[in-house]
Amino acid sequence: MAATTHTVSNQAPPLVGHDVYxxxxALSEGVERHLASADPELRDGIRQELTDLGHAAGSAQAQEWGAQANxxxxxxxxxxRYGNRIDEVEFHPAWHxxxxxxxxxxxxxxWGRPAGHLRRAAGFFLWSQAEAGHGCPVSMTHAAVPALRADPALAAEWEPRLTSHVYEQGLRPAAxxxxVLFGMGMTEKQGGSDVRANTTTAVPLDASGEYLLTGHKWFCSAPMCDGFLVLAQAPGGLTCFLVPRVLEDGTRNVFAIQRLKDKLGNRSNASSEVEFDGTWARRVGEEGRGVRTIIEMVAATRLDCVIGSAALMRQALTQAVHHAEHRSAFGALLIDQPLMRNVLADLALESEAAxxxxxxxxxxxxxxxxxxxxxxxxxxxxxxxxVTKRCTPMVAEALECLGGNGYVEESGLPxxxxxxxxxxxxxxSGNVQALDVLRALQxxxxxxxxxxxxxxxxxxADHRLDSAIKDLLTDLADLEGIEAxxxxxxxxxxxxxxxxxxxRWAPPEVADAFCAxxxxxxxxxxxxxxPHSLDLRAVVERARIAG
Known part of the structure; x- marks a missing residue:
């Protein structure tokens, strides 16, 4: 019976084996634009690296790793087994x-490489589309470099390990x-974003910059990293510290993982609660200047939040367009139907802008x-x-483009x-970012x-953009009640x-639709x-997988 009735038709083929770069x-043209004045050899090298990574990210193998890790x-x-505290987290091989x-x-x-941030941002954008959760330790490791540079000796010791292209799993002395990989620990139960309310204490051992920490961290992601930058209250105020998981003599530092968070989002990464009790640490920067020391790390990870959300948007858009290219309804392909074209074009604008x-x-x-x-x-x-605010409604709309097919786990959209x-x-969160903007303005x-x-x-170049700039200047000129x-x-x-x-840079039809x-x-x-009068067909065509 199944052999005669279960005929599969009008379904999109699997989206595998494509070049994500x-x-x-929008991505590949943008990279070329920003590399226009670069050395030709550098430009060719980056282009090849990203092409290779794009093929890997679109492969069936990478998609399988992502599914297995989650x-x-x-x-x-x-x-x-003997009752010794080990505080280890086991990951599936796909994670590694x-x-x-x-x-x-x-x-x-x-850091310090010609066009290094552009190359790395485009690469992070590509590989995040294979699986997002493992991007957490990748991001924090990248972002730790400028914070460590507050202490030249620490930077000289750790930076070559952080920027290495070799991944070694398992806990061993960093040397x-x-x-190595790095994480961070700032958030505590009572403070959240208000890190100055932190209660973790740091007691100096001597004048060499060694301390013992006692306290907790409410969110500590990727707890199997080799080191962590954390904030704690030293005698001189809130201070930044480097906490290694394993000490130089091979003994485990005190890093008691209380539990893993049962969180919304990916299942591949481990977010944990951690207790310090006489935990050895090295001071990074001056006492009392912990926020200033770690802020460079925060700024870099905030950029990665933008990159990660933009990557999710592009991945969702790609799935929606691919489905609409192959699925027919009411006598025509979805992509050729005016209302679906409007939805896809709108999603494409959001993705390209990000x-x-x-x-x-x-x-x-x-x-x-x-x-x-x-x-x-x-x-x-x-x-x-x-960009991070726009990500959720956009992904939800892309999921809806697949209808019921998008609502099942096998599609990847959930x-x-x-x-x-x-x-x-x-x-x-959003309020913290908005208040940070106000702080900079003032x-x-x-x-x-x-x-x-x-x-x-x-x-x-566009009267609607000119008008929006004028309105923005009016907003900024009136500081009365600006926080609200x-x-x-x-x-x-x-x-x-x-x-x-x-x-300045997008095709006219994209810029026109965005400004309108x-x-x-x-x-x-x-x-x-x-607006139905826009060239929506051209906008959607640009969003399709090229090649």
Whole structure:
């Protein structure tokens, strides 16, 4: 009976074996644009690295690793068979393969390399589409480098290990490993984002910078990392410390994992609660300047939140377009039906705006000028606020494009949807980002000047963008009660910045549709409400997998 009635038809084929880099026009064109003035040999090398990584990310093997890592979540082993405390987390082999590929591709190695942040951001964007959870230790390892540079001796010791392209699993003294991973521990039960309310104490052992820590960390992701940057209250105030998992003599540092969090999002990564009780640590930076020391790490991980959300958006868009290319309903392919085309075009605009902004921020890191640093001071928290906020509704809409097919775990879309809120919370929720923007506006006038100069590069090219810039200046000129309307101000800043970038660099049909909807107000409250007069077919065509 099954043989005669169970005929499968009108289903999209599996989306495997495609080039995630070359097939993404917004990404590949953006990388080429920012590398236009680079040395040809460097440009060719980066292009080849990203092409190889794009093929790997789109392979059936990488997709299988991602599924296995999430189907087989990590397990906590607090004690060995004899009752000794070991505090280890066991991961499925697929987790280690994903991490090994990420480290081998240099996704923890950007600082000080020509175009290093652009190459690394594009690579992180690509490989995150294989599986998002393992990106957590990759991101923190990359971001730890500038924080450690507050102590040149520590940086000289640890930086070569952090930027290594060799992944070695297992807990051993760091000096015995060719490469290491880092995590961070800031959040405590009573404080959350208010790290100055932390109660973990640090007692100095001597004048050499060694301390013993006592306290807890409410969220400590990737607890099998080799070292952690944490905040604790020293005699001189809140201070940053390096906590190794294994001490130089091979003994385990006191790092008691109380439990793994049962969290929303990916299942592959382990987020834990950790207790310190006489835990050995090295001071990083000066006593009492812990926030200033670790803020460089926070800024870098905030950029990775933008990259990660943009990658989720592109992955969801790709699945939606692929389905619509192959699925017929009511006598025509979904992609050719006007209403579905409107939805897909709207999703494509959101994805391209996020991707273009991501690459611009990475390129600013590479430039390293005072002007670009000032620009990043506002652009990073504004982008982190907006792009991560847009991720969840976009992924949900993409899932709906697949109908019931998107609602089953086998499609992969439920995993993307569970993951989509993460980056809006990690490294400071929306309110924290908005308040950080206000802090920069009030204390660092050069940041606003740099931001306005950037968006002003597109002035005169689109009247809707010009009007939005004018409205933004009006908002910024009125500081009365600005905290209560901070989200509106930051949202407008992000949209104006995205609009400026798209007007300058995207195809006219993309820029026109973005400005008409996001800046001109001709847009509804849901995706798929773009003005029908726009060239939506061209927008959707650009979003299809190229090649």
């Amino acid at each position: 070359g097939g993404d026009r 189907d087989n979540p990590p397990k906590l082993r607090t004690h060995d 393969r994903l991490l090994g590929h990420a480290v081998g591709a240099g996704l923890t190695d950007a 015995q490993k060719a490469g 991707t273009t902004l991501t690459l611009r921020l990475a390129a600013a890191y590479d430039a390293g000028t005072e002007q670009e640093k000032a620009f990043l001071r506002l652009a990073v928290p504004a982008a982190k606020y907006w 995993r993307l949807l569970r993951e989509s809120p993460l980056n809006s919370i990690w490294e400071g 204390r660092e006038p050069q940041a606003l000047n740099a931001f306005l100069q950037e968006v002003g590069l597109a002035r005169g 309307r901070a989200r509106r101000v930051v949202e407008r800043m992000a949209l104006v910045l995205q609009g400026s970038l798209l007007v 909807s996001r800046l001109g107000g001709d847009w509804g409250t849901a995706f798929g409400t773009l």
